Amino acid sequence: MPQWLEIVLRTLCAVIVLFLMTKLLGKRQVTQLSFFEYLTGITIGSLAAYISMDLNTNWYLGLIALGVWVLCSLAIEFLQIKSKKARDFIDFKPTVLIQGGKILEENMKKERLSTDEIMQQLRKKDIFQLADVEFAIMESSGEINILQKRENLPLTPKHLGITVAPEKPPQVVVMDGNIMDEPLRVMGFGQNWLLDELDKIGAKLKDVYFAQVDTYGTLTVDLYDDQIQVPQNEERKLLYANLKKCQADLELFSLSTKSKKAKKMYEESSKQIEQILAQVTPILNT
Structure with missing residues:
Protein backbone atom coordinates (compact mmCIF):
# COMPACT_ATOMS: atom_id res chain seq x y z
CA MET A 1 0.00 0.00 0.00
CA PRO A 2 1.38 3.49 -0.88
CA GLN A 3 2.44 5.54 2.13
CA TRP A 4 0.12 8.46 1.27
CA LEU A 5 -2.88 6.12 1.18
CA GLU A 6 -1.88 4.52 4.49
CA ILE A 7 -1.61 7.99 6.09
CA VAL A 8 -5.06 8.91 4.74
CA LEU A 9 -6.60 5.71 6.15
CA ARG A 10 -4.79 6.10 9.50
CA THR A 11 -5.93 9.73 9.78
CA LEU A 12 -9.55 8.86 8.99
CA CYS A 13 -9.42 6.09 11.57
CA ALA A 14 -7.90 8.47 14.15
CA VAL A 15 -10.57 11.11 13.47
CA ILE A 16 -13.40 8.60 13.93
CA VAL A 17 -11.91 7.09 17.10
CA LEU A 18 -11.08 10.54 18.54
CA PHE A 19 -14.64 11.73 17.89
CA LEU A 20 -16.13 8.64 19.58
CA MET A 21 -13.76 8.92 22.55
CA THR A 22 -14.56 12.62 23.00
CA LYS A 23 -18.29 11.85 22.90
CA LEU A 24 -17.68 9.21 25.56
CA LEU A 25 -15.84 11.69 27.79
CA GLY A 26 -18.81 14.07 27.60
CA LYS A 27 -19.30 17.83 27.42
CA ARG A 28 -16.70 18.62 30.09
CA GLN A 29 -13.97 18.16 27.48
CA VAL A 30 -15.29 21.10 25.44
CA THR A 31 -16.00 23.47 28.35
CA GLN A 32 -13.72 24.88 31.03
CA LEU A 33 -11.08 22.18 31.58
CA SER A 34 -9.80 21.05 34.94
CA PHE A 35 -6.08 20.38 35.43
CA PHE A 36 -6.29 16.66 34.61
CA GLU A 37 -8.72 17.23 31.73
CA TYR A 38 -6.23 19.69 30.26
CA LEU A 39 -3.51 17.00 30.36
CA THR A 40 -5.90 14.44 28.90
CA GLY A 41 -6.83 16.71 25.99
CA ILE A 42 -3.18 17.34 25.09
CA THR A 43 -2.25 13.64 25.33
CA ILE A 44 -5.21 12.40 23.32
CA GLY A 45 -4.37 14.90 20.57
CA SER A 46 -0.74 13.72 20.54
CA LEU A 47 -1.81 10.06 20.37
CA ALA A 48 -4.15 10.82 17.48
CA ALA A 49 -1.25 12.45 15.59
CA TYR A 50 0.91 9.40 16.38
CA ILE A 51 -1.72 7.04 14.95
CA SER A 52 -1.90 9.13 11.74
CA MET A 53 1.78 9.70 10.97
CA ASP A 54 4.02 7.06 12.57
CA LEU A 55 4.23 4.42 9.86
CA ASN A 56 7.01 2.47 11.61
CA THR A 57 4.72 1.14 14.36
CA ASN A 58 1.45 -0.72 14.36
CA TRP A 59 -1.54 1.66 14.32
CA TYR A 60 -3.54 -0.44 16.78
CA LEU A 61 -0.95 0.23 19.52
CA GLY A 62 -1.91 3.90 19.35
CA LEU A 63 -5.58 2.96 19.68
CA ILE A 64 -4.79 0.89 22.77
CA ALA A 65 -2.93 3.82 24.35
CA LEU A 66 -5.82 6.12 23.43
CA GLY A 67 -8.30 3.74 25.03
CA VAL A 68 -6.23 3.51 28.23
CA TRP A 69 -6.12 7.31 28.55
CA VAL A 70 -9.87 7.59 28.06
CA LEU A 71 -10.57 4.86 30.62
CA CYS A 72 -8.24 6.56 33.12
CA SER A 73 -10.00 9.87 32.54
CA LEU A 74 -13.43 8.28 33.07
CA ALA A 75 -12.22 6.55 36.25
CA ILE A 76 -10.84 9.80 37.67
CA GLU A 77 -14.05 11.69 36.82
CA PHE A 78 -16.06 8.97 38.60
CA LEU A 79 -13.72 9.21 41.62
CA GLN A 80 -14.16 13.00 41.68
CA ILE A 81 -17.94 12.60 41.70
CA LYS A 82 -17.78 10.20 44.64
CA SER A 83 -15.15 11.89 46.82
CA LYS A 84 -14.55 15.53 47.70
CA LYS A 85 -11.06 14.70 48.96
CA ALA A 86 -10.27 13.26 45.54
CA ARG A 87 -11.63 16.41 43.86
CA ASP A 88 -9.49 18.64 46.07
CA PHE A 89 -6.39 16.52 45.42
CA ILE A 90 -6.80 16.15 41.64
CA ASP A 91 -8.09 19.67 40.93
CA PHE A 92 -7.15 22.97 42.50
CA LYS A 93 -9.23 24.27 45.40
CA PRO A 94 -11.16 27.52 44.90
CA THR A 95 -9.25 30.53 46.22
CA VAL A 96 -10.80 33.69 47.67
CA LEU A 97 -9.06 36.70 46.10
CA ILE A 98 -11.27 39.54 47.41
CA GLN A 99 -13.36 39.58 50.57
CA GLY A 100 -15.42 42.50 51.81
CA GLY A 101 -13.88 44.88 49.29
CA LYS A 102 -10.30 43.99 50.36
CA ILE A 103 -7.73 42.20 48.20
CA LEU A 104 -6.18 39.17 49.93
CA GLU A 105 -2.54 39.66 48.93
CA GLU A 106 -1.30 36.26 50.13
CA ASN A 107 -3.89 34.44 48.02
CA MET A 108 -3.04 36.66 45.04
CA LYS A 109 0.64 35.67 45.37
CA LYS A 110 -0.34 32.01 45.70
CA GLU A 111 -2.24 32.16 42.40
CA ARG A 112 0.46 34.38 40.81
CA LEU A 113 -2.02 37.10 39.92
CA SER A 114 -1.21 40.79 39.65
CA THR A 115 -3.47 43.67 40.70
CA ASP A 116 -3.85 44.65 37.05
CA GLU A 117 -5.13 41.17 36.19
CA ILE A 118 -7.72 41.07 38.96
CA MET A 119 -8.93 44.58 38.06
CA GLN A 120 -9.24 43.49 34.43
CA GLN A 121 -11.44 40.57 35.55
CA LEU A 122 -13.60 42.98 37.57
CA ARG A 123 -14.06 45.27 34.58
CA LYS A 124 -15.18 42.27 32.49
CA LYS A 125 -18.02 41.92 35.00
CA ASP A 126 -18.86 45.65 34.67
CA ILE A 127 -17.35 46.42 38.10
CA PHE A 128 -14.96 49.37 38.24
CA GLN A 129 -14.65 49.90 42.00
CA LEU A 130 -13.01 47.37 44.29
CA ALA A 131 -15.20 48.55 47.18
CA ASP A 132 -18.30 47.22 45.35
CA VAL A 133 -17.07 43.60 45.57
CA GLU A 134 -18.19 41.29 48.40
CA PHE A 135 -16.33 38.21 47.17
CA ALA A 136 -14.10 37.27 44.25
CA ILE A 137 -13.22 33.59 43.99
CA MET A 138 -10.89 31.83 41.57
CA GLU A 139 -12.41 28.44 40.73
CA SER A 140 -10.45 25.26 40.06
CA SER A 141 -10.91 25.88 36.32
CA GLY A 142 -9.14 29.27 36.62
CA GLU A 143 -12.34 31.28 36.11
CA ILE A 144 -12.91 34.17 38.53
CA ASN A 145 -16.48 34.56 39.85
CA ILE A 146 -17.54 37.77 41.55
CA LEU A 147 -20.34 38.64 43.97
CA GLN A 148 -21.18 42.32 44.37
CA LYS A 149 -22.22 43.81 47.70
CA ARG A 150 -25.94 43.57 48.31
CA GLU A 151 -26.58 47.30 47.93
CA ASN A 152 -25.01 47.21 44.46
CA LEU A 153 -27.02 44.27 43.15
CA PRO A 154 -29.73 45.10 40.57
CA LEU A 155 -33.35 45.13 41.74
CA THR A 156 -35.50 42.13 40.86
CA PRO A 157 -39.29 41.63 40.95
CA LYS A 158 -38.78 39.68 44.20
CA HIS A 159 -37.19 42.73 45.87
CA LEU A 160 -40.24 44.78 44.86
CA GLY A 161 -42.70 42.17 46.12
CA ILE A 162 -43.92 41.40 42.59
CA THR A 163 -44.85 37.83 41.69
CA VAL A 164 -44.05 36.93 38.10
CA ALA A 165 -45.15 33.87 36.17
CA PRO A 166 -42.60 31.07 35.63
CA GLU A 167 -40.72 31.41 32.36
CA LYS A 168 -40.48 28.86 29.60
CA LEU A 198 -48.23 36.06 10.64
CA ASP A 199 -51.36 37.33 8.93
CA LYS A 200 -51.76 40.01 11.65
CA ILE A 201 -48.39 41.50 10.72
CA GLY A 202 -48.92 41.02 7.00
CA ALA A 203 -46.28 38.33 6.52
CA LYS A 204 -46.46 35.11 4.52
CA LEU A 205 -44.83 31.87 5.68
CA LYS A 206 -42.75 31.66 2.51
CA ASP A 207 -41.20 35.07 3.36
CA VAL A 208 -40.23 34.09 6.93
CA TYR A 209 -36.63 33.02 7.52
CA PHE A 210 -36.82 32.70 11.32
CA ALA A 211 -39.58 33.01 13.94
CA GLN A 212 -39.51 32.54 17.70
CA VAL A 213 -42.18 32.45 20.43
CA ASP A 214 -41.33 33.64 23.96
CA THR A 215 -42.84 32.72 27.35
CA TYR A 216 -45.74 35.14 26.92
CA GLY A 217 -46.71 33.94 23.46
CA THR A 218 -45.14 36.87 21.61
CA LEU A 219 -44.02 36.01 18.10
CA THR A 220 -40.75 37.49 16.83
CA VAL A 221 -40.25 37.26 13.07
CA ASP A 222 -37.23 37.72 10.82
CA LEU A 223 -37.92 37.88 7.08
CA TYR A 224 -35.69 36.87 4.20
CA ASP A 225 -35.88 40.45 2.90
CA ASP A 226 -34.10 42.58 5.53
CA GLN A 227 -35.44 45.79 3.98
CA ILE A 228 -39.01 44.97 5.05
CA GLN A 229 -39.90 46.24 8.52
CA VAL A 230 -42.15 43.89 10.48
CA PRO A 231 -44.82 45.87 12.40
CA GLN A 232 -44.84 45.36 16.18
CA ASN A 233 -47.81 43.76 17.93
CA GLU A 234 -49.40 46.51 20.05
CA GLU A 235 -52.14 44.44 21.71
CA ARG A 236 -50.41 44.19 25.10
CA LYS A 237 -49.54 47.85 25.25
CA LEU A 238 -53.16 48.67 24.41
CA LEU A 239 -54.41 46.35 27.19
CA TYR A 240 -52.01 47.98 29.68
CA ALA A 241 -53.22 51.46 28.67
CA ASN A 242 -56.86 50.40 29.09
CA LEU A 243 -56.20 49.03 32.58
CA LYS A 244 -54.48 52.28 33.58
CA LYS A 245 -57.43 54.25 32.21
CA CYS A 246 -59.91 52.10 34.19
CA GLN A 247 -57.93 52.73 37.36
CA ALA A 248 -57.85 56.48 36.71
CA ASP A 249 -61.60 56.52 35.98
CA LEU A 250 -62.38 54.71 39.23
CA GLU A 251 -60.26 57.16 41.22
CA LEU A 252 -62.08 60.04 39.51
CA PHE A 253 -65.48 58.50 40.31
CA SER A 254 -64.51 58.08 43.97
CA LEU A 255 -63.59 61.78 44.18
CA SER A 256 -66.74 62.98 42.43
CA THR A 257 -69.39 60.92 44.25
CA LYS A 258 -71.02 62.03 47.49
CA SER A 259 -72.17 58.54 48.43
CA LYS A 260 -69.88 56.97 51.03
CA LYS A 261 -70.87 53.48 49.90
CA ALA A 262 -70.11 54.23 46.25
CA LYS A 263 -66.88 56.01 47.21
CA LYS A 264 -65.69 52.95 49.14
CA MET A 265 -66.62 50.65 46.24
CA TYR A 266 -64.69 52.78 43.69
CA GLU A 267 -61.62 52.99 45.95
CA GLU A 268 -61.56 49.22 46.53
CA SER A 269 -61.96 48.54 42.81
CA SER A 270 -59.15 50.99 42.05
CA LYS A 271 -56.85 49.19 44.51
CA GLN A 272 -57.72 45.83 42.97
CA ILE A 273 -56.76 47.06 39.51
CA GLU A 274 -53.55 48.53 40.97
CA GLN A 275 -52.64 45.10 42.36
CA ILE A 276 -53.40 43.49 39.01
CA LEU A 277 -51.22 46.07 37.24
CA ALA A 278 -48.33 45.31 39.61
CA GLN A 279 -48.50 41.65 38.57
CA VAL A 280 -49.00 42.04 34.82
CA THR A 281 -46.82 45.10 34.10
CA PRO A 282 -43.65 42.98 33.50
CA ILE A 283 -45.64 40.92 30.99
CA LEU A 284 -47.58 43.65 29.18
CA ASN A 285 -44.56 45.97 28.83
CA THR A 286 -42.30 43.38 27.18
Whole structure:
Protein backbone atom coordinates (compact mmCIF):
# COMPACT_ATOMS: atom_id res chain seq x y z
CA MET A 1 0.00 0.00 0.00
CA PRO A 2 1.38 3.49 -0.88
CA GLN A 3 2.44 5.54 2.13
CA TRP A 4 0.12 8.46 1.27
CA LEU A 5 -2.88 6.12 1.18
CA GLU A 6 -1.88 4.52 4.49
CA ILE A 7 -1.61 7.99 6.09
CA VAL A 8 -5.06 8.91 4.74
CA LEU A 9 -6.60 5.71 6.15
CA ARG A 10 -4.79 6.10 9.50
CA THR A 11 -5.93 9.73 9.78
CA LEU A 12 -9.55 8.86 8.99
CA CYS A 13 -9.42 6.09 11.57
CA ALA A 14 -7.90 8.47 14.15
CA VAL A 15 -10.57 11.11 13.47
CA ILE A 16 -13.40 8.60 13.93
CA VAL A 17 -11.91 7.09 17.10
CA LEU A 18 -11.08 10.54 18.54
CA PHE A 19 -14.64 11.73 17.89
CA LEU A 20 -16.13 8.64 19.58
CA MET A 21 -13.76 8.92 22.55
CA THR A 22 -14.56 12.62 23.00
CA LYS A 23 -18.29 11.85 22.90
CA LEU A 24 -17.68 9.21 25.56
CA LEU A 25 -15.84 11.69 27.79
CA GLY A 26 -18.81 14.07 27.60
CA LYS A 27 -19.30 17.83 27.42
CA ARG A 28 -16.70 18.62 30.09
CA GLN A 29 -13.97 18.16 27.48
CA VAL A 30 -15.29 21.10 25.44
CA THR A 31 -16.00 23.47 28.35
CA GLN A 32 -13.72 24.88 31.03
CA LEU A 33 -11.08 22.18 31.58
CA SER A 34 -9.80 21.05 34.94
CA PHE A 35 -6.08 20.38 35.43
CA PHE A 36 -6.29 16.66 34.61
CA GLU A 37 -8.72 17.23 31.73
CA TYR A 38 -6.23 19.69 30.26
CA LEU A 39 -3.51 17.00 30.36
CA THR A 40 -5.90 14.44 28.90
CA GLY A 41 -6.83 16.71 25.99
CA ILE A 42 -3.18 17.34 25.09
CA THR A 43 -2.25 13.64 25.33
CA ILE A 44 -5.21 12.40 23.32
CA GLY A 45 -4.37 14.90 20.57
CA SER A 46 -0.74 13.72 20.54
CA LEU A 47 -1.81 10.06 20.37
CA ALA A 48 -4.15 10.82 17.48
CA ALA A 49 -1.25 12.45 15.59
CA TYR A 50 0.91 9.40 16.38
CA ILE A 51 -1.72 7.04 14.95
CA SER A 52 -1.90 9.13 11.74
CA MET A 53 1.78 9.70 10.97
CA ASP A 54 4.02 7.06 12.57
CA LEU A 55 4.23 4.42 9.86
CA ASN A 56 7.01 2.47 11.61
CA THR A 57 4.72 1.14 14.36
CA ASN A 58 1.45 -0.72 14.36
CA TRP A 59 -1.54 1.66 14.32
CA TYR A 60 -3.54 -0.44 16.78
CA LEU A 61 -0.95 0.23 19.52
CA GLY A 62 -1.91 3.90 19.35
CA LEU A 63 -5.58 2.96 19.68
CA ILE A 64 -4.79 0.89 22.77
CA ALA A 65 -2.93 3.82 24.35
CA LEU A 66 -5.82 6.12 23.43
CA GLY A 67 -8.30 3.74 25.03
CA VAL A 68 -6.23 3.51 28.23
CA TRP A 69 -6.12 7.31 28.55
CA VAL A 70 -9.87 7.59 28.06
CA LEU A 71 -10.57 4.86 30.62
CA CYS A 72 -8.24 6.56 33.12
CA SER A 73 -10.00 9.87 32.54
CA LEU A 74 -13.43 8.28 33.07
CA ALA A 75 -12.22 6.55 36.25
CA ILE A 76 -10.84 9.80 37.67
CA GLU A 77 -14.05 11.69 36.82
CA PHE A 78 -16.06 8.97 38.60
CA LEU A 79 -13.72 9.21 41.62
CA GLN A 80 -14.16 13.00 41.68
CA ILE A 81 -17.94 12.60 41.70
CA LYS A 82 -17.78 10.20 44.64
CA SER A 83 -15.15 11.89 46.82
CA LYS A 84 -14.55 15.53 47.70
CA LYS A 85 -11.06 14.70 48.96
CA ALA A 86 -10.27 13.26 45.54
CA ARG A 87 -11.63 16.41 43.86
CA ASP A 88 -9.49 18.64 46.07
CA PHE A 89 -6.39 16.52 45.42
CA ILE A 90 -6.80 16.15 41.64
CA ASP A 91 -8.09 19.67 40.93
CA PHE A 92 -7.15 22.97 42.50
CA LYS A 93 -9.23 24.27 45.40
CA PRO A 94 -11.16 27.52 44.90
CA THR A 95 -9.25 30.53 46.22
CA VAL A 96 -10.80 33.69 47.67
CA LEU A 97 -9.06 36.70 46.10
CA ILE A 98 -11.27 39.54 47.41
CA GLN A 99 -13.36 39.58 50.57
CA GLY A 100 -15.42 42.50 51.81
CA GLY A 101 -13.88 44.88 49.29
CA LYS A 102 -10.30 43.99 50.36
CA ILE A 103 -7.73 42.20 48.20
CA LEU A 104 -6.18 39.17 49.93
CA GLU A 105 -2.54 39.66 48.93
CA GLU A 106 -1.30 36.26 50.13
CA ASN A 107 -3.89 34.44 48.02
CA MET A 108 -3.04 36.66 45.04
CA LYS A 109 0.64 35.67 45.37
CA LYS A 110 -0.34 32.01 45.70
CA GLU A 111 -2.24 32.16 42.40
CA ARG A 112 0.46 34.38 40.81
CA LEU A 113 -2.02 37.10 39.92
CA SER A 114 -1.21 40.79 39.65
CA THR A 115 -3.47 43.67 40.70
CA ASP A 116 -3.85 44.65 37.05
CA GLU A 117 -5.13 41.17 36.19
CA ILE A 118 -7.72 41.07 38.96
CA MET A 119 -8.93 44.58 38.06
CA GLN A 120 -9.24 43.49 34.43
CA GLN A 121 -11.44 40.57 35.55
CA LEU A 122 -13.60 42.98 37.57
CA ARG A 123 -14.06 45.27 34.58
CA LYS A 124 -15.18 42.27 32.49
CA LYS A 125 -18.02 41.92 35.00
CA ASP A 126 -18.86 45.65 34.67
CA ILE A 127 -17.35 46.42 38.10
CA PHE A 128 -14.96 49.37 38.24
CA GLN A 129 -14.65 49.90 42.00
CA LEU A 130 -13.01 47.37 44.29
CA ALA A 131 -15.20 48.55 47.18
CA ASP A 132 -18.30 47.22 45.35
CA VAL A 133 -17.07 43.60 45.57
CA GLU A 134 -18.19 41.29 48.40
CA PHE A 135 -16.33 38.21 47.17
CA ALA A 136 -14.10 37.27 44.25
CA ILE A 137 -13.22 33.59 43.99
CA MET A 138 -10.89 31.83 41.57
CA GLU A 139 -12.41 28.44 40.73
CA SER A 140 -10.45 25.26 40.06
CA SER A 141 -10.91 25.88 36.32
CA GLY A 142 -9.14 29.27 36.62
CA GLU A 143 -12.34 31.28 36.11
CA ILE A 144 -12.91 34.17 38.53
CA ASN A 145 -16.48 34.56 39.85
CA ILE A 146 -17.54 37.77 41.55
CA LEU A 147 -20.34 38.64 43.97
CA GLN A 148 -21.18 42.32 44.37
CA LYS A 149 -22.22 43.81 47.70
CA ARG A 150 -25.94 43.57 48.31
CA GLU A 151 -26.58 47.30 47.93
CA ASN A 152 -25.01 47.21 44.46
CA LEU A 153 -27.02 44.27 43.15
CA PRO A 154 -29.73 45.10 40.57
CA LEU A 155 -33.35 45.13 41.74
CA THR A 156 -35.50 42.13 40.86
CA PRO A 157 -39.29 41.63 40.95
CA LYS A 158 -38.78 39.68 44.20
CA HIS A 159 -37.19 42.73 45.87
CA LEU A 160 -40.24 44.78 44.86
CA GLY A 161 -42.70 42.17 46.12
CA ILE A 162 -43.92 41.40 42.59
CA THR A 163 -44.85 37.83 41.69
CA VAL A 164 -44.05 36.93 38.10
CA ALA A 165 -45.15 33.87 36.17
CA PRO A 166 -42.60 31.07 35.63
CA GLU A 167 -40.72 31.41 32.36
CA LYS A 168 -40.48 28.86 29.60
CA PRO A 169 -37.49 28.88 27.28
CA PRO A 170 -38.29 30.60 23.95
CA GLN A 171 -38.93 28.19 21.12
CA VAL A 172 -37.96 28.51 17.46
CA VAL A 173 -41.17 27.84 15.50
CA VAL A 174 -39.96 28.69 11.99
CA MET A 175 -36.46 27.95 10.73
CA ASP A 176 -35.30 28.45 7.15
CA GLY A 177 -38.94 28.97 6.15
CA ASN A 178 -40.11 25.63 7.61
CA ILE A 179 -42.59 25.30 10.49
CA MET A 180 -41.21 23.46 13.54
CA ASP A 181 -44.23 21.53 14.83
CA GLU A 182 -42.72 20.17 18.05
CA PRO A 183 -41.65 23.58 19.49
CA LEU A 184 -45.10 24.92 18.58
CA ARG A 185 -46.75 22.13 20.59
CA VAL A 186 -44.41 22.78 23.52
CA MET A 187 -45.65 26.39 23.65
CA GLY A 188 -49.26 25.21 23.39
CA PHE A 189 -49.92 26.46 19.87
CA GLY A 190 -50.57 24.98 16.44
CA GLN A 191 -49.94 25.88 12.83
CA ASN A 192 -53.26 27.74 12.55
CA TRP A 193 -52.25 30.06 15.40
CA LEU A 194 -48.88 30.71 13.76
CA LEU A 195 -50.45 31.50 10.39
CA ASP A 196 -52.98 33.84 12.07
CA GLU A 197 -50.17 35.69 13.88
CA LEU A 198 -48.23 36.06 10.64
CA ASP A 199 -51.36 37.33 8.93
CA LYS A 200 -51.76 40.01 11.65
CA ILE A 201 -48.39 41.50 10.72
CA GLY A 202 -48.92 41.02 7.00
CA ALA A 203 -46.28 38.33 6.52
CA LYS A 204 -46.46 35.11 4.52
CA LEU A 205 -44.83 31.87 5.68
CA LYS A 206 -42.75 31.66 2.51
CA ASP A 207 -41.20 35.07 3.36
CA VAL A 208 -40.23 34.09 6.93
CA TYR A 209 -36.63 33.02 7.52
CA PHE A 210 -36.82 32.70 11.32
CA ALA A 211 -39.58 33.01 13.94
CA GLN A 212 -39.51 32.54 17.70
CA VAL A 213 -42.18 32.45 20.43
CA ASP A 214 -41.33 33.64 23.96
CA THR A 215 -42.84 32.72 27.35
CA TYR A 216 -45.74 35.14 26.92
CA GLY A 217 -46.71 33.94 23.46
CA THR A 218 -45.14 36.87 21.61
CA LEU A 219 -44.02 36.01 18.10
CA THR A 220 -40.75 37.49 16.83
CA VAL A 221 -40.25 37.26 13.07
CA ASP A 222 -37.23 37.72 10.82
CA LEU A 223 -37.92 37.88 7.08
CA TYR A 224 -35.69 36.87 4.20
CA ASP A 225 -35.88 40.45 2.90
CA ASP A 226 -34.10 42.58 5.53
CA GLN A 227 -35.44 45.79 3.98
CA ILE A 228 -39.01 44.97 5.05
CA GLN A 229 -39.90 46.24 8.52
CA VAL A 230 -42.15 43.89 10.48
CA PRO A 231 -44.82 45.87 12.40
CA GLN A 232 -44.84 45.36 16.18
CA ASN A 233 -47.81 43.76 17.93
CA GLU A 234 -49.40 46.51 20.05
CA GLU A 235 -52.14 44.44 21.71
CA ARG A 236 -50.41 44.19 25.10
CA LYS A 237 -49.54 47.85 25.25
CA LEU A 238 -53.16 48.67 24.41
CA LEU A 239 -54.41 46.35 27.19
CA TYR A 240 -52.01 47.98 29.68
CA ALA A 241 -53.22 51.46 28.67
CA ASN A 242 -56.86 50.40 29.09
CA LEU A 243 -56.20 49.03 32.58
CA LYS A 244 -54.48 52.28 33.58
CA LYS A 245 -57.43 54.25 32.21
CA CYS A 246 -59.91 52.10 34.19
CA GLN A 247 -57.93 52.73 37.36
CA ALA A 248 -57.85 56.48 36.71
CA ASP A 249 -61.60 56.52 35.98
CA LEU A 250 -62.38 54.71 39.23
CA GLU A 251 -60.26 57.16 41.22
CA LEU A 252 -62.08 60.04 39.51
CA PHE A 253 -65.48 58.50 40.31
CA SER A 254 -64.51 58.08 43.97
CA LEU A 255 -63.59 61.78 44.18
CA SER A 256 -66.74 62.98 42.43
CA THR A 257 -69.39 60.92 44.25
CA LYS A 258 -71.02 62.03 47.49
CA SER A 259 -72.17 58.54 48.43
CA LYS A 260 -69.88 56.97 51.03
CA LYS A 261 -70.87 53.48 49.90
CA ALA A 262 -70.11 54.23 46.25
CA LYS A 263 -66.88 56.01 47.21
CA LYS A 264 -65.69 52.95 49.14
CA MET A 265 -66.62 50.65 46.24
CA TYR A 266 -64.69 52.78 43.69
CA GLU A 267 -61.62 52.99 45.95
CA GLU A 268 -61.56 49.22 46.53
CA SER A 269 -61.96 48.54 42.81
CA SER A 270 -59.15 50.99 42.05
CA LYS A 271 -56.85 49.19 44.51
CA GLN A 272 -57.72 45.83 42.97
CA ILE A 273 -56.76 47.06 39.51
CA GLU A 274 -53.55 48.53 40.97
CA GLN A 275 -52.64 45.10 42.36
CA ILE A 276 -53.40 43.49 39.01
CA LEU A 277 -51.22 46.07 37.24
CA ALA A 278 -48.33 45.31 39.61
CA GLN A 279 -48.50 41.65 38.57
CA VAL A 280 -49.00 42.04 34.82
CA THR A 281 -46.82 45.10 34.10
CA PRO A 282 -43.65 42.98 33.50
CA ILE A 283 -45.64 40.92 30.99
CA LEU A 284 -47.58 43.65 29.18
CA ASN A 285 -44.56 45.97 28.83
CA THR A 286 -42.30 43.38 27.18
